[in-house]
Amino acid sequence: MLLRGPSYPSVLHHHFLLSRLHLATATAAAAAAASDAPDLWIAKAVATAFLLYPSSACSRLAPFLPALSPSVAFAAVRRLPTAESALGLFQVTRSAFGVAHSATAYRFLVGLLFRSGLHEAALEVFDQMASDGHSPDGPYLEFFANSFAEAGQLDAALKLLARASEFNCRVRCYTFNKLMSLLVGRNGAQDAIFFFREQLASQFFTPDTCSFNIVIKGLCRLGDIDGAFEFLKEMRDFGLTPDTVTHNILVDGLCQTKQVDRGHEILRRIQSDGLCVPNVVTYTSVISGYCKMGKMEEAFEVFSDMIGLGIRPSRVTYNVLIDGFGKAGDMPSAVSVYERMMVCGCPPDVVTFTSLIDGYCRSEKLDDALRFWNEIGQRGIRPNAYTFSIVISSLCKKNRISEASHFLKELSERRDIVPRAFIYNFVIDGLCKVGNLDEANLLLLEMEEKRCSPDKFTYTSLIIGHCMKGRMVEAIGLFHKMVATGCAPDSVTVSSLVSCLLKAGLPNEVNRIMLIAWGRDLGLDISSSEESPSSLRKSLDISVVV
DNA sequence: TTAGGGTTAG
Numbered sequence A: 001m002l003l004r005g006p007s008y009p010s011v012l013h014h015h016f017l018l019s020r021l022h023l024a025t026a027t028a029a030a031a032a033a034a035s036d037a038p039d040l041w042i043a044k045a046v047a048t049a050f051l052l053y054p055s056s057a058c059s060r061l062a063p064f065l066p067a068l069s070p071s072v073a074f075a076a077v078r079r080l081p082t083a084e085s086a087l088g089l090f091q092v093t094r095s096a097f098g099v100a101h102s103a104t105a106y107r108f109l110v111g112l113l114f115r116s117g118l119h120e121a122a123l124e125v126f127d128q129m130a131s132d133g134h135s136p137d138g139p140y141l142e143f144f145a146n147s148f149a150e151a152g153q154l155d156a157a158l159k160l161l162a163r164a165s166e167f168n169c170r171v172r173c174y175t176f177n178k179l180m181s182l183l184v185g186r187n188g189a190q191d192a193i194f195f196f197r198e199q200l201a202s203q204f205f206t207p208d209t210c211s212f213n214i215v216i217k218g219l220c221r222l223g224d225i226d227g228a229f230e231f232l233k234e235m236r237d238f239g240l241t242p243d244t245v246t247h248n249i250l251v252d253g254l255c256q257t258k259q260v261d262r263g264h265e266i267l268r269r270i271q272s273d274g275l276c277v278p279n280v281v282t283y284t285s286v287i288s289g290y291c292k293m294g295k296m297e298e299a300f301e302v303f304s305d306m307i308g309l310g311i312r313p314s315r316v317t318y319n320v321l322i323d324g325f326g327k328a329g330d331m332p333s334a335v336s337v338y339e340r341m342m343v344c345g346c347p348p349d350v351v352t353f354t355s356l357i358d359g360y361c362r363s364e365k366l367d368d369a370l371r372f373w374n375e376i377g378q379r380g381i382r383p384n385a386y387t388f389s390i391v392i393s394s395l396c397k398k399n400r401i402s403e404a405s406h407f408l409k410e411l412s413e414r415r416d417i418v419p420r421a422f423i424y425n426f427v428i429d430g431l432c433k434v435g436n437l438d439e440a441n442l443l444l445l446e447m448e449e450k451r452c453s454p455d456k457f458t459y460t461s462l463i464i465g466h467c468m469k470g471r472m473v474e475a476i477g478l479f480h481k482m483v484a485t486g487c488a489p490d491s492v493t494v495s496s497l498v499s500c501l502l503k504a505g506l507p508n509e510v511n512r513i514m515l516i517a518w519g520r521d522l523g524l525d526i527s528s529s530e531e532s533p534s535s536l537r538k539s540l541d542i543s544v545v546v
Numbered sequence B: 001t002t003a004g005g006g007t008t009a010g
Helices: A011-034 A039-052 A054-067 A070-079 A083-095 A103-115 A119-131 A138-150 A154-161 A173-185 A189-201 A209-221 A225-237 A244-256 A260-273 A280-292 A296-308 A315-327 A331-343 A350-362 A366-378 A385-397 A401-412 A421-433 A437-449 A456-468 A472-484 A491-503 A507-518 A533-541
Strands: none
Touching: A039 A054, A039 A070, A039 A083, A054 A083, A070 A083, A070 A103, A083 A103, A083 A119, A103 A119, A103 A138, A138 A154, A138 A173, A154 A173, A154 A189, A173 A189, A173 A209, A189 A209, A209 A225, A209 A244, A225 A244, A244 A260, A244 A280, A260 A280, A260 A296, A280 A296, A280 A315, A296 A315, A315 A331, A315 A350, A331 A350, A350 A366, A350 A385, A366 A385, A385 A401, A385 A421, A401 A421, A401 A437, A421 A437, A421 A456, A437 A456, A456 A472, A456 A491, A472 A491, A472 A507, A491 A507
16 A cells, blocks of 8 residues: 655644654653543654654654554544545554554544545455454445445445455345345446356345345346346245236336237236236336337227226326327327326326427427427426427427527526537537538537537537538538547548538548548547448448538 | 336437
C-alpha cells in the first residue's frame, strides 16, 4: 500500500506544529504521571509526530513505545485528518512497534478508507484484519459487501460474500438474494447464475424460493427459457415449491420471447391445478404478450377471463390494453378501455396518456394526441421523456418542425429529465430536411452545452443537410468534428458524404475522407453495425440519392 | 431480496 505523507504546511505553520510537538512530548510524561487518563496526551503527541515527520516516523515515535498500547495507537489514528495518514500511522505502529490493533480499530480504519473512496486499501486492511485474528462475522461481512454494492461494485461485493466459508461465518440468504437481484438488473444475469451455482456447492449458503426466482428471472432475461425451466426442476429437487412469483417470471419469460400461447397454457394449468394461484400479474403478462403480437382479440379474451374469475385489473393491465389497441390502430377500443378504467376507479397515469398519445400519433391524428397532452396537464400529471419523445418524433414526421422545437425547448428546460441524443435527432433531422441549418447547428451547440453527446445519427443528419445546401466545407468540418470527438461514423455517414462530394466535384476530399474512414485511429464502427470492411466498401459503391 | 406497462433517428 502506498503510504503518502500529509501535504506540507507552510513554513510558519510547520514551526507552529513543531513547537506544539515539543510541548506535547515534554508534557506527556508529566501528564501521564499526574493524570489517571494520560492516553489522550500521548495519542495527541503520537499523531502530531507522525503528521510532522511521516518519512522518519519510526525514529520519531520510538520514545513513545513504552506507552504505545493498542488503545493509545487507535486514539492517535483517530486524530489524524485524512484516511491516508490514518492508514500510515496504523501500519507503522503495527509493523514497526508490534501494536496488536483491536477489531474495533480495524473496523474503524476499514470504514474510513472505504468512505474516502480508497476501496482497494480498505480491502487490504480487511484481509490484514482477518490474518491478525479478527475474522469478520456474518453481519460485518454482509455490511462490508453491501458497502461495495452501494458503491456500484457488485463484483467485489459478491466476491466478499463468497468468502463466508473462509471466515467460517454464515451470510443471510437475504443478502445473497439482494446482490444477485442487483446483478441481474444490471445485465449481469450470467455472472449471477455462475455465482449462484458456485455458492450452491458451498455449505454456507442455503437458497430459498426467492433466490431461485432471481436466477430464473436472470435466465429469462438472457432469453434462455429452457434453462429457466431446468432451474424450476432443480428448485423442486432442492425441496422448494415454486410460488406465484416463480410462475409469473416464467409466464412473462415465455411471453417476452413470443411464446405467448405456451405462457397462456401455463396460466390455464396453474389455474386448474390449484397448486399456485395466478394473480393479476400473471394475467397481465399474458395480455401484454398477446398485445405485443398484435393479437388483440386473444388479449381481450384473457382480460375477460380474468374479470370473470373476480381478479381486478390493475392500472398496468389497463395500460397494456390501451397501448396494444393504440399500436394496432384501434383507437376507439383504446379509448373505451381508458373510459372503463376511469369508471372502475383506476386513475390513469403518465403511461396511460403516453400510450394514448402514441396511438393517436400512429393513427396520424396528431391533433387528438395533442388534446390528450393538454389533458395530462389538467390532471396534474407531468409528461416524461417517453411522452416528449413520442410527440416530438411524430411532429417531425409530419414536418411540423417549429411545434416540435417548442416541445424540445420545454423538455430541455425540465431539470428532472436528462436530455438524450435521440430526441434532439428528430428535430435536427427535421430542420436539416427543411433546410434550416442554422437552427440545426444551434441545437448541436445546445446538446454540447447540456453534455448530451451527439451520436452518429446527429452528425449524419447534419452532414447530409449541409451537403444538400451546398455547404460542403461545413459538411466536411462536421465529419472531422465527429471523428475528433470519438463518435465513429458508419457506412451511412461515409457513403452519404462521399457521394455528395463526388457530385460536388471534390474527388480529393473523397480520398481524404476514405483514408480517415479506414484509418486505424478511427475505429470505424464496424462491430456495432455488424459491417465488415468489404460490406462497407460495397455499400459505398451505391450512391446515395441527394 | 423475487413477478406485469409507454420512446429510437441518419
